[in-house]
Amino acid sequence: MKESEDRDIHLNSDYKSALARSSGKHWTPVITVPRPFSMTLRDEDRKDKARSQSRASFEVQQARLERERLENEVIKAKLKFKARPAPPETCYPLYHDLVEQSENRRKIVTDLRKEELNKIINPFSFVERDQLKARLKAEKLRIQRDEQERLVKLTADTFKVM
Numbered sequence: 001m002k003e004s005e006d007r008d009i010h011l012n013s014d015y016k017s018a019l020a021r022s023s024g025k026h027w028t029p030v031i032t033v034p035r036p037f038s039m040t041l042r043d044e045d046r047k048d049k050a051r052s053q054s055r056a057s058f059e060v061q062q063a064r065l066e067r068e069r070l071e072n073e074v075i076k077a078k079l080k081f082k083a084r085p086a087p088p089e090t091c092y093p094l095y096h097d098l099v100e101q102s103e104n105r106r107k108i109v110t111d112l113r114k115e116e117l118n119k120i121i122n123p124f125s126f127v128e129r130d131q132l133k134a135r136l137k138a139e140k141l142r143i144q145r146d147e148q149e150r151l152v153k154l155t156a157d158t159f160k161v162m
Contacts, residue, residue: 053061
């Protein structure tokens with residue numbers, strides 16, 4: 001009965017405020033009547049149901065809850081975190097080995113580059129001398145070849161084929 005009265009109050013107040021707004025009269029405050037939320041009503045319903053339960057159903061429910069709690073404990077015990085031992089590679093000085101390898105590689109590469117450079121480069125004072133020696137050697141070979149060709153021509157004229 002009280003709930004129907006509350007609805008009527010709200011309906012009347014809403015209707016009156018709507019009329020006041022449409023007619024242009026000044027504003028009148030609307031009174032709000034507090035009502036409980038539906039979740040509080042649900043909680044009250046649960047309490048009523050809990051009171052109405054028989055002792056046997058209460059014990060059955062308690063036993064079920066206890067069994068579920070024990071099952072959850074067993075599952076948690078199985079899933080308990082167990083740390084694995086550190087792998088043996090952590091004891092090896094891997095970084096030191098990598099640094100040493102890179103240093104050795106760098107030394108080998110620099111030595112190879114120095115050797116290649118030493119093969120290519122001659123001291124400045126010897127470059128001109130080597131070029132002069134090469135020219136003289138080529139000229140000497142050319143002279144010897146010319147001399148041999150001249151001798152072949154001379155001897156070719158003296159011998160006749162029969």
